[in-house]
Amino acid sequence: MPPRKRQLPEIPPDLVDTVRVTPIDQIYNWARKRSMWPIFFGLACCAIEMVAAAAGRFDLSRFGMEIMRASPRQADLMMITGTVTKKMAPQVVRIYNQMPEPKYVLAMGACAISGGPFKEGYNVVSGVDKLIPVDVYVPGCPPRPEALLHGILSIHARAEQEHIGDLRWYRKGSEAPEIPVPEPGPDLVDWRLTEQIEALQQQPTE
Numbered sequence: 540m541p542p543r544k545r546q547l548p549e550i551p552p553d554l555v556d557t558v559r560v561t562p563i564d565q566i567y568n569w570a571r572k573r574s575m576w577p578i579f580f581g582l583a584c585c586a587i588e589m590v591a592a593a594a595g596r597f598d599l600s601r602f603g604m605e606i607m608r609a610s611p612r613q614a615d616l617m618m619i620t621g622t623v624t625k626k627m628a629p630q631v632v633r634i635y636n637q638m639p640e641p642k643y644v645l646a647m648g649a650c651a652i653s654g655g656p657f658k659e660g661y662n663v664v665s666g667v668d669k670l671i672p673v674d675v676y677v678p679g680c681p682p683r684p685e686a687l688l689h690g691i692l693s694i695h696a697r698a699e700q701e702h703i704g705d706l707r708w709y710r711k712g713s714e715a716p717e718i719p720v721p722e723p724g725p726d727l728v729d730w731r732l733t734e735q736i737e738a739l740q741q742q743p744t745e
């Protein structure tokens with residue numbers, strides 16, 4: 540969304556050197572961008588590159604992100620770093636649902652984006668965006684830490700463009716957002732049908 544132009548109040552000439560006026564959006568977005576907390580969560584080999592990005596050479600702490608949160612309740616960035624297996628998919632969705640809004644998802648590597656080298660595998664989800672909404676994709680197998688940093692900066696740029704008045708998670712009443720229930724893709728088991736599947740399994744075969 541392009542930055543919205545706002546009419547700011549005029550500052551009297553005698554206060555120009557001491558008073559600054561800025562939209563609340565700017566302060567809010569700046570604070571959020573500079574303290575985005577990733578969840579401590581890795582799925583496969585791409586996670587090693589994420590760890591490298593957090594360590595001394597690439598140094599995520601430059602962006603206020605050095606503490607990876609161990610709880611989804613305290614995190615607002617989920618980096619999907621590796622292969623999403625069908626066994627792991629329910630846990631990925633559950634962690635995403637437990638994170639408070641506003642939250643962002645970064646899909647890192649070919650596996651998270653499309654299934655990668657395991658795309659045709661019987662046990663691999665062909666893209667995590669079949670389960671949860673993804674904001675930024677970082678291609679590669681694995682992407683280098685620099686590429687991950689570029690993806691993170693793209694999420695920062697996105698957070699910088701938001702307006703408090705437009706954000707769905709601040710709406711109240713009937714406009715309040717519902718907790719998303721992701722639709723599994725056609726090649727996935729639909730866990731909502733587990734009871735029916737189990738009932739079918741109990742039926743005697745002829």
Ligand code: SF4
Pocket residue numbers: 583584585586620621622647648649650651655656679680681682
């Ligand atoms: S994209 Fe490549 S490096 Fe990353 S998890 Fe998949 S196989 Fe491993």
